[in-house]
Amino acid sequence: MENKKHTPPRLARRFLLTFLRHDLAEEVQGDLDEKFLSMLRKTTPARAKLQYWYQVLQYLRPFAIRKSTSSSNHYAMFRNYFKIGWRNLAKQKMYSFVKIGGFALGIAACLLIALFIRDELSYDQFYADGNRIYRVVEVYTDHGETERGVWMEAPFAAAVKTDYPEIEKAGRYNPVELFGAGSNQIRPDNGMDNTYEEGFVFADQEFLEILKVPMVYGNLAHCLDQPNSMVITKSKADKYFPGENPVGQLMVVNDDAKQPYKIGGVIEDFPANSQFDFHFIITMKEREFWQGESNYWGASNYPTYLLLRPGTDVKQLEKKLLRVTEKYLLPLWIEQGRSNAKQMAKDMQYELQPIANVHLRNAGIEDPVPSHGDIRFVWLFGVVAAFILIIACINFINLSTAKSANRAKEVGLRKTVGSFRSNIINQFLIESLLFSFLSFTLGLLLAWLFLPYFNVLASKSLSFPWNEWWLAPVMLGSCVLIGLLAGLYPSFYLSSFKPIQVLKGNVSRGSKNATTRSVLVVFQFTTSIILIISTFVIYRQVHYILTKDAGFDKEQVLLLQGTNTLGDKLKTLKDELLQLADVKSVSVSDYLPINGTKRNGNGFWLEGRNTIDKSIGGQFWQVDHDYVKTMGLRLAAGRDFSRDMASDSSAVIINQKMAKELGLTDPVGKRMMNWQVYTIIGVVEDFNFDSFRSDISPLVLKLGTSPKIVSVKLNAKDVTTTLASIETIWKRVVPHQAIRYSFLDERFNRMYDDVQRMGHIFTTFAVLAIIVACLGLFALSAFMIEQRGKEISIRLVLGASMENIFRLLTFNFVKLVLISIVIAAPVAWYMMDKWLQDFSYKTELSWDVFALGGVMAVVIALITISYQAIRAGLANPAASLRSE
Amino acid sequence: MIETRLGEFEEVILLLVGILGEEAYAFNIAEEFESQAGRPVSIGAVHSTLTRLEEKGFLTSQMGESTAERGGRRKRIYTITAYGRKTLSAARDFRIALWKQFPGFATSKLS
Numbered sequence: 001m002e003n004k005k006h007t008p009p010r011l012a013r014r015f016l017l018t019f020l021r022h023d024l025a026e027e028v029q030g031d032l033d034e035k036f037l038s039m040l041r042k043t044t045p046a047r048a049k050l051q052y053w054y055q056v057l058q059y060l061r062p063f064a065i066r067k068s069t070s071s072s073n074h075y076a077m078f079r080n081y082f083k084i085g086w087r088n089l090a091k092q093k094m095y096s097f098v099k100i101g102g103f104a105l106g107i108a109a110c111l112l113i114a115l116f117i118r119d120e121l122s123y124d125q126f127y128a129d130g131n132r133i134y135r136v137v138e139v140y141t142d143h144g145e146t147e148r149g150v151w152m153e154a155p156f157a158a159a160v161k162t163d164y165p166e167i168e169k170a171g172r173y174n175p176v177e178l179f180g181a182g183s184n185q186i187r188p189d190n191g192m193d194n195t196y197e198e199g200f201v202f203a204d205q206e207f208l209e210i211l212k213v214p215m216v217y218g219n220l221a222h223c224l225d226q227p228n229s230m231v232i233t234k235s236k237a238d239k240y241f242p243g244e245n246p247v248g249q250l251m252v253v254n255d256d257a258k259q260p261y262k263i264g265g266v267i268e269d270f271p272a273n274s275q276f277d278f279h280f281i282i283t284m285k286e287r288e289f290w291q292g293e294s295n296y297w298g299a300s301n302y303p304t305y306l307l308l309r310p311g312t313d314v315k316q317l318e319k320k321l322l323r324v325t326e327k328y329l330l331p332l333w334i335e336q337g338r339s340n341a342k343q344m345a346k347d348m349q350y351e352l353q354p355i356a357n358v359h360l361r362n363a364g365i366e367d368p369v370p371s372h373g374d375i376r377f378v379w380l381f382g383v384v385a386a387f388i389l390i391i392a393c394i395n396f397i398n399l400s401t402a403k404s405a406n407r408a409k410e411v412g413l414r415k416t417v418g419s420f421r422s423n424i425i426n427q428f429l430i431e432s433l434l435f436s437f438l439s440f441t442l443g444l445l446l447a448w449l450f451l452p453y454f455n456v457l458a459s460k461s462l463s464f465p466w467n468e469w470w471l472a473p474v475m476l477g478s479c480v481l482i483g484l485l486a487g488l489y490p491s492f493y494l495s496s497f498k499p500i501q502v503l504k505g506n507v508s509r510g511s512k513n514a515t516t517r518s519v520l521v522v523f524q525f526t527t528s529i530i531l532i533i534s535t536f537v538i539y540r541q542v543h544y545i546l547t548k549d550a551g552f553d554k555e556q557v558l559l560l561q562g563t564n565t566l567g568d569k570l571k572t573l574k575d576e577l578l579q580l581a582d583v584k585s586v587s588v589s590d591y592l593p594i595n596g597t598k599r600n601g602n603g604f605w606l607e608g609r610n611t612i613d614k615s616i617g618g619q620f621w622q623v624d625h626d627y628v629k630t631m632g633l634r635l636a637a638g639r640d641f642s643r644d645m646a647s648d649s650s651a652v653i654i655n656q657k658m659a660k661e662l663g664l665t666d667p668v669g670k671r672m673m674n675w676q677v678y679t680i681i682g683v684v685e686d687f688n689f690d691s692f693r694s695d696i697s698p699l700v701l702k703l704g705t706s707p708k709i710v711s712v713k714l715n716a717k718d719v720t721t722t723l724a725s726i727e728t729i730w731k732r733v734v735p736h737q738a739i740r741y742s743f744l745d746e747r748f749n750r751m752y753d754d755v756q757r758m759g760h761i762f763t764t765f766a767v768l769a770i771i772v773a774c775l776g777l778f779a780l781s782a783f784m785i786e787q788r789g790k791e792i793s794i795r796l797v798l799g800a801s802m803e804n805i806f807r808l809l810t811f812n813f814v815k816l817v818l819i820s821i822v823i824a825a826p827v828a829w830y831m832m833d834k835w836l837q838d839f840s841y842k843t844e845l846s847w848d849v850f851a852l853g854g855v856m857a858v859v860i861a862l863i864t865i866s867y868q869a870i871r872a873g874l875a876n877p878a879a880s881l882r883s884e
Numbered sequence: 885m886i887e888t889r890l891g892e893f894e895e896v897i898l899l900l901v902g903i904l905g906e907e908a909y910a911f912n913i914a915e916e917f918e919s920q921a922g923r924p925v926s927i928g929a930v931h932s933t934l935t936r937l938e939e940k941g942f943l944t945s946q947m948g949e950s951t952a953e954r955g956g957r958r959k960r961i962y963t964i965t966a967y968g969r970k971t972l973s974a975a976r977d978f979r980i981a982l983w984k985q986f987p988g989f990a991t992s993k994l995s
Contacts, residue, residue, distance in 0.1 A: 027947070030957030031911035031927050037953050038915070058928030063935045 106392030107443030171207025199279030218265025432487025551687025553632025622704030638682030
């Protein structure tokens with residue numbers, strides 16, 4: 001009987017039994033077996049098995065399928081699990097509140113951070129050919145120090161496009177304020193009143209083509225290809241030409257009616273998550289900012305973007321670009337007589353940065369992009385969010401295992417009645433899912449509620465993606481995942497109880513797993529303490545920067561902006577302002593020691609050394625006679641500019657740094673040069689004119705006109721009335737332009753907005769983490785005290801004082817917090833040391849920050865526990881002893 | 885007009901139950917159908933029809949004996965009820981009456 005060896009496929013039979021009505025099982029299985037045997041006789045075993053499968057599937061008919069309610073108790077059991085879970089939740093209100101509330105807080109924090117991260121990662125992802133667009137980065141290695149910048153020479157774009165067939169398009173833009181980009185006054189040519197606008201830039205036709213900006217009016221291929229044409233964004237078109245197509249209209253910039261710009265097209269506004277925030281794009285067609293600029297390789301003012309042909313090997317192209325240096329730059333340097341020209345050419349390289357990386361991966365690259373993110377912060381925030389969630393999960397795990405004694409009897413009874421371990425695990429996982437689901441709902445609600453505040457905090461405009469198709473599945477998925485994760489340990493722990501021991505009553509009353517719980521509490525507090533210390537350090541640094549002597553007097557300096565349109569009236573304005581009693585001095589200069597004002601980098605030498613020495617890079621600022629006085633700069637040597645000295649037109653004042661770089665110990669009276677020779681008449685003390693992140697760089701002040709900003713030093717007790725009189729003067733002198741002013745100290749503080757913002761965000765999340773951790777500690781201590789109720793009562797009866805009890809109950813927890821401090825301090829020190837390295841001027845990481853953080857953690861923990869401890873100490877011992 | 889309440893497949897299954905007598909259970913009926921009709925049918929389909937016929941009252945069933953081939957499981961034996969017989973013969977009579985009215989086939993062969 002060799003047929004005996006073959007049996008019907010087991011899986012098929014198993015499957016059959018999953019759906020078949022129980023009363024049909026016997027006859028159907030018999031029939032199918034008989035069929036199988038008869039098939040075996042007729043054909044091969046494989047065919048017989050296939051046939052068996054076919055027959056099984058043919059039983060998927062209504063008459064044969066089991067009705068779910070009639071035959072299974074699974075559903076009933078699930079219902080029971082839910083019911084018991086719900087009753088537990090309702091019975092222990094405090095514990096449930098801690099579990100769900102803590103969880104919900106954690107989830108809300110996570111959601112907000114996830115939205116933030118999503119937004120950060122979404123930058124510049126939307127260009128049609130985004131994966132082929134690259135930004136050129138110039139890498140210059142000088143004595144082992146690498147500098148990266150995006151400023152390219154004017155002819156660079158056209159040259160590489162001709163030389164390298166891989167490059168399909170090359171476009172530049174010029175955001176340099178010196179040339180008129182940035183902010184300007186503008187009006188339609190038939191209007192009278194000027195309006196202040198920001199977002200001016202000069203760009204090539206090809207630049208727009210590379211980005212494939214979506215057009216509202218006009219043709220992308222020809223919108224900037226005429227000289228003096230201009231492209232504006234839709235929001236500006238709606239503002240100046242509401243309801244009409246402005247293509248072909250003329251606009252006048254800075255009251256220069258002789259040279260209006262013709263609108264060649266209207267583009268959609270750049271989205272908020274774009275690295276560009278241009279509104280008025282003026283063509284570079286036939287435009288040179290000085291004679292011969294477009295062929296001059298000695299000045300770099302153009303961020304340049306390339307569109308590569310599909311399939312280009314970027315690394316190869318980067319190598320090939322080295323030839324640009326040899327072909328164009330080296331001859332110029334040799335012609336200029338640079339002795340180290342060959343070495344300079346060797347030290348110069350080009351990198352191509354994908355456009356999508358510009359927002360987040362810009363570390364060390366000097367560029368004009370206004371709002372950069374930082375991939376490190378994105379990661380850091382992600383980690384913080386994850387830790388808060390973990391802290392919340394730990395609460396759940398700790399409380400579940402701690403309260404296990406209360407569920408032990410239930411587990412014992414269930415097992416006795418016939419539950420398998422898997423059933424118990426299922427039960428507790430389902431309970432955990434129930435908690436997770438409630439927490440997610442609450443967390444989602446909280447996140448939605450707090451989103452506006454978070455937006456202010458992070459200076460973003462995030463919104464909840466309710467309408468996205470993926471939201472519901474992702475939420476549900478993470479809800480289930482987190483519920484399972486948090487429930488895994490408790491369910492395995494609880495299901496491991498032996499029914500006999502449990503029912504006999506000698507279950508360890510929740511103290512057996514004290515070690516695991518302690519480790520988890522230490523973890524929670526370590527994380528919280530790290531966050532607290534980081535917050536302290538960040539705040540200290542912010543405070544340090546904002547109160548540090550910047551080297552100039554930023555108090556009571558009013559900046560009147562947009563005065564470049566005034567022309568001859570500027571003198572009138574200045575004179576009239578000086579008439580006011582509260583005005584100490586007035587200076588006209590665009591170069592101010594705050595971000596966002598004009599900068600002009602130049603190379604300097606001592607007189608006659610330009611062909612011998614390497615040039616010293618420094619700022620070259622045009623100021624007036626009153627600048628030093630108005631800004632409160634301190635002269636270290638020499639004198640200020642004087643109206644009485646005609647020779648001052650070729651005199652300069654330098655800062656100490658420049659004196660040091662030039663190697664002059666007594667610079668007054670010495671001569672220095674860039675393309676012209678100057679006499680040094682004075683030295684000012686170094687002052688911070690850039691962010692504290694960088695060192696003070698060399699600076700040269702020279703008399704000249706730069707009429708965009710008028711700085712007014714006030715000495716007013718009542719700034720409001722002074723402001724009113726200044727406004728009256730403005731209206732009289734400049735009737736067609738609204739006054740626009742700001743204060744120097746405000747502008748200065750704004751430079752550190754990002755640091756302050758970071759401080760606020762960190763505080764928020766540190767507070768959140770502490771709250772969640774304390775919630776857990778509160779519940780845990782309540783539980784411990786509950787367990788030791790009788791012990792405490794007996795101690796009290798025997799004469800223990802309130803203080804004894806308090807110490808007894810708090811000591812264990814405080815010990816855990818102390819251990820956390822020991823672990824947290826070095827980690828926090830390491831992290832903060834890294835962060836502070838970003839700043840050239842930084843506060844010290846002193847021990848008191850750590851001490852303060854530690855003391856705070858202990859105090860918070862003590863306060864949390866003491867409520868329960870004191871209550872236990874004050875309780876009437878008779879109440880708890882009488883019951884037995 | 886007499887409306888028969890038997891479908892074609894139901895009628896055949898009912899007849900097969902009558903033919904097989906004591907051996908009328910789902911597997912056997914399916915095999916018999918296959919050999920007589922020359923086309924395969926799944927046991928599930930036969931079983932489903934048998935259940936329906938039983939619900940309509942044309943069949944009754946009880947569990948029979950078990951055999952080794954069936955792994956010691958019993959089989960369900962179906963028998964035709966009197967109502968089933970009546971319905972069968974009514975269906976046949978109705979057909980014959982219709983055939984007789986069909987001019988091209990009105991021969992004595994069928995009677």
